[in-house]
Amino acid sequence: MSDNQNLLAxxxxxxxxxxxxxxxxxxVNELTRKLSVSDMTVRRDLDALARQGALEKVHGGAVPVAEASTHEPGFEAKSSLELSAKEDIARAAATMVQPGTAIALSGGTTTFALARHLLDVPNLTVVTNSVRVADVFHSAQRAGAGATGNRPGAATVVLTGGVRTPSDSLVGSVADAAIRALHFDALFLGVHGISVEAGLSTPNLAEAETNRHFVGSARRVIVVADHTKWGTVGLSSFASLEQVDALVTDSGMPLEARAEIRDHLPELVVAGETGEQDAEGLSDIRAEGLSGG
Incomplete structure (x- = not known):
């Protein structure tokens, strides 16, 4: 019962x-009406969020604080950042997907770019909590549908339900239950921040919980993140680096950061480079494959 109460909180x-x-x-009175809870419950929630630095309590309510750890840009704002890096990452990550496997794609603009590179991989089962990612596959299927209404080899896409975040991800109890009931050969995970101390993190508390379930349901966890995400820490951590099997990043990642990453992760793939060490890492991942069993 306590776990359910914590999740609802x-x-x-x-x-x-x-x-x-x-x-x-x-x-406070506006929040009690909106959430259909007591005045005391809202005040306890505000106290908890204020202790975390997520907002500032004022007389009768709360106001936002301008801290990077709690700022979550919308999808459109993020989609205009590091476009070239995201394309390089998506192209490299797509080579790690084998036909006929079951994969999960989390929300985010890098996984959105990856989805476009997966359209020609046959017979995939794709589970996602991203409205944008699902739209990539559904639009392609509509455009390429034949007389039967189905494109041969088209991916089977499962979109979780849930509450929509500013980044167009679906989170909450509905999404979490769907993810817990499934098992993936590989998870391709976009992140707000990644660091040695905090691991993988996000500014959205509910999204952190959903991502925990994604990580727990995947045989392999592959993070797709450009170099600007390294050293960034969001409000809530949802996985340690020890839970990550590979990081696919771009050539902007500093050399000292690459050395630190290699100390903590089994595989580092630097997209857009052909250095021997990075090429070997990609070859190892390809050799292992992502097929179930």
Missing amino acids: EQRRALILEEVRRRGGAR
């Missing part, structure tokens, strides 16, 4: 944060 606090950020502030 995380979801509720995520909604409070979104409301405070969207409106620039919120009053």
Whole structure:
């Protein structure tokens, strides 16, 4: 019972944060009506979020704080950043996907780029909590549908339900239950931040919980993240580096960071480079393959 209560509290606090950020502030009485909970419950949630540094309590309510750890840009804002790096990463990550496997793609603009590179990989089963990723596959299927309405070899796409975040990911209890019931050959995971100390992190509490379930359901965890994500720490950590099997990043990753990453991860793939060490890492991943069993 305590686990369910904690999960509900995380979801509720995520909604409070979104409301405070969207409106620039919120009053306790407004939040009690919106969430259908007691005044005391909202005040406890605000106290918890204030202790985490996610918002600032004021008389009668709360206002946002301008901290990187809690700022979650929308999908459109993020999609214009590091475009070349994301394409390089997506191209390299796509070579790691074998036909006929079951994979998961988390939300994010890098996994969105990856989805476009997977359209010609036959007979995939793709589970995602990203509305944008699902749209990539569905649009391709509609465009290439034959007389039967099905494109031969087209991916089977499973979109989890859930509450939509600013980055167009679906999170919460519905998404979590769907993910827990499935098993993936590989998870391709976009992140807000990655570091040795904090591991993988996100500014969204509910998204962190959903990502934990993704990691727990995958045989291999492959993070796709450009160099700007290294050293960034979001509000909530959801996995340690020890839980990651490979990181696919871009050539902008500093050499000292690469050395540190190799000390903690089994595989580092630097997209767009042909250095012997990085090429060997990619070859090892390809050789192992992603087929089930």
